[in-house]
Amino acid sequence: MSLKINKRIIFTYSIFIVIIAYLLYSNSNLEKNNSTNNNTYNGKKAKxxxxxxxxxxxxxxxxxxxxxxxxxxxxxxxxxxxxxxxxxxxxxxxxxxxxxxxxxxxxxxxxxxxxxxxxxxxxxxxxxxxxxxxxxxxxxxxxxxxxxxxxxxxxxxxxxxxxxxxxxxxxxxxxxxxxxxxxxxxxxxxxxxxxxxxxxxxxxxxxxxxxxxxxxxxxxxxxxxxxxxxxxxxxxxxxxxxxxxxxxxxxxxxxxxxxxxxxxxxxxxxxxxxxxxxxxxxxxxxxxxxxxxxxxxxxxxxxxxxxxxxxxxxxxxxxxxxxxxxxxxxxxxxxTIGFAGTKYESSFKLINNQKVSFEGFNKILSKYKKNHNKSNAKFSDILALLKENFGLGNKNLELSEYELFRLKEAFNQSINKKNIKPKNIHENTYLLYGGYEPITVTATHILNQKAGIAWTTYxxxxxxxxxxxxxxxxxxxxxxxxxxxxxxxxxxxxxxxxxxxxx
Ligand SMILES: [Zn+2]
Known part of the structure; x- marks a missing residue:
């Protein structure tokens, strides 16, 4: 009787050991396949x-x-x-x-x-x-x-x-x-x-x-x-x-x-x-x-x-x-998706208001600058161009006082440079415009931020x-x-x- 029990215990025990061994083996294989620097491949080749x-x-x-x-x-x-x-x-x-x-x-x-x-x-x-x-x-x-x-x-x-x-x-x-x-x-x-x-x-x-x-x-x-x-x-x-x-x-x-x-x-x-x-x-x-x-x-x-x-x-x-x-x-x-000014909100559809790339808008601005000098360039003209090409100022994209201030600063920087004091503005200018056309990059920043999208670097x-x-x-x-x-x-x-x- 006891011999029978012993045999059964040994048998059960052996099965148990085999299962454990198999699990350990398959786990090590799993690790091998998941290894982050294992580049080997032995399957059919890609033609x-x-x-x-x-x-x-x-x-x-x-x-x-x-x-x-x-x-x-x-x-x-x-x-x-x-x-x-x-x-x-x-x-x-x-x-x-x-x-x-x-x-x-x-x-x-x-x-x-x-x-x-x-x-x-x-x-x-x-x-x-x-x-x-x-x-x-x-x-x-x-x-x-x-x-x-x-x-x-x-x-x-x-x-x-x-x-x-x-x-x-x-x-x-x-x-x-x-x-x-x-x-x-x-x-x-x-x-x-x-x-x-x-x-x-x-x-x-x-x-x-x-x-x-x-x-x-x-x-x-x-x-x-x-x-x-x-x-x-x-x-x-x-x-x-x-x-x-x-x-x-x-x-x-x-x-x-x-x-x-x-x-x-x-x-x-x-x-x-x-x-x-x-x-x-x-x-x-x-x-x-x-x-x-x-x-x-x-x-x-x-x-x-x-x-x-x-x-x-x-x-x-x-x-x-x-x-x-x-x-x-x-x-x-x-x-990144998310901007301090819009907190948890996002309105990606607003991106549809942009009609041309920054490069395309730069061309529009160059044309304007060719036909206007410092004395007759008007901020209102630029606002009209921004409305046409970025929808800025439209009903769903009304410009806040702060955004208008940023655009005016960019306008001054781009067209009417005499208003800028270059000595103390250099670093700030880079952070604001990154060497890009000041009006254009301010416009994309404002539109992107209104949509809930933000940038940290150029x-x-x-x-x-x-x-x-x-x-x-x-x-x-x-x-x-x-x-x-x-x-x-x-x-x-x-x-x-x-x-x-x-x-
Ligand atoms: Zn690059």
């Missing part, structure tokens, strides 16, 4: 890889766009963007080698090469001596076609970090030469900032690209004709705004080629049996954030999200072979940034890691053994 970078796009930029879309449907909450549907989402740090708050060159170097570098360096090590191999170059080495798209100039820091190696982001001419020699398959978006170099005697980088076999198009007609047999392509928007960039989405009309158009066209040109790697940058989210212009930011985010939509359409046709990775490089502006911030992933290898993006982990994870998902290292 088509999209890398979307929203410059200056942190959590608040996306959230502001979602809240704005919801408000326009009279919903309290959010209307999700394409990127918000992505099944895998994680957070990463962005600091540079020599500064906590990063810049676009150091951030894009990390995102392209898996290495930290110093501020303003383009895919070289921090001492600016050794070039660093980029994920796009490795994709090309491994037989994939490669495309680079941006809404700013094609030689700007973020796109440059995928094909160029230069000690400084300001070396636009040299970056253009690197582009011409890259042998990548598709470049699209904005133009070249310095194709001929400073003294105009150097070889033109666009001409060199043509010599190297690129087809260069800059009309909508030629752009539309591009197809899978076009060969190597450089496609520049026929309409360029300041900085050789595409116009802000809020200022675009049917004549513009949008970021989504460039993305669709690149997919058409690049599609081939060996797969492709396509980087798409929404570069003007950052610019509009620097200028503290929420309406323009929101339209840029929606425009960027529409470009991601084109990749999702492609993914739906090739779900087992496609990976879409969406990141920001850093946050810009210290944007520069970048150091907050962590989300990565959103859909498709092959999405589960590798879990937890909290560093920006340098992202290209390492992507290379593993692409099934490429070649390591990110010095060139």
């Amino acid at each position: 088509y890889v999209f890398y979307f970078i929203g410059d200056g796009m942190g959590i608040p930029q996306v959230n502001a766009a979602e809240a704005y879309l919801a408000a326009n449907s009279d919903i309290i909450g959010i209307k999700e963007l394409n990127i918000s549907h992505f099944p895998a989402q994680a957070l990463f740090t962005t600091y540079a080698e020599n500064r906590y708050i990063t810049g676009s060159a150091a951030a894009a170097t990390a995102l392209a090469t898996g290495h930290k570098t110093t501020i303003n360096t383009i895919s070289m090590d921090g001492s600016r001596q050794r070039p660093l191999k980029t994920i796009a170059e490795i994709a090309k080495d491994n037989g994939m076609k490669v495309g680079i798209i941006t809404s700013v100039s094609i030689d700007h820091a973020t796109p440059a970090c995928f094909y160029a190696h230069q000690p400084l982001r300001s070396k636009y001419y040299e970056i253009g030469i690197d582009l011409a020699n890259s042998n990548f398959d598709f470049f699209g978006g904005g133009g070249f900032k310095s194709p001929a170099g400073k003294n105009n005697k150097k070889i033109n980088s666009i001409e060199l690209a043509k010599k190297n076999g690129y087809k260069y198009v800059n009309t909508k007609e030629d752009f539309n004709k591009l197809n899978n047999s076009s060969g190597k392509v450089i496609a520049v928007s026929p309409i360029l705004a300041n900085g050789k960039a595409l116009r802000y989405a809020i200022d675009q009309n049917k004549d513009d080629i949008t970021l989504a158009d460039f993305t669709s066209k690149a997919i058409e040109v690049l599609d081939n049996e060996k797969g492709f790697f396509l980087m798409v940058e929404g570069g003007k989210i950052d610019w509009a954030c620097h200028a503290n212009d929420a309406a323009t930011v929101i339209h840029e985010v929606i425009d960027f999200d529409a470009a991601v939509g084109k990749a999702i359409d492609f993914y739906k046709k090739h779900p087992k072979e496609t990976s879409i990775v969406v990141v920001g490089d850093h946050e810009t502006g210290g944007l 520069s970048h911030t150091g907050t962590p940034i989300p990565v959103r992933v859909m498709g092959v290898g999405q589960n590798v993006f879990k937890g909290y890691f560093d920006n340098t982990d992202i290209p390492k994870k992507m290379l593993n998902i692409m099934g490429i053994k070649q390591k990110l290292s010095e060139k």
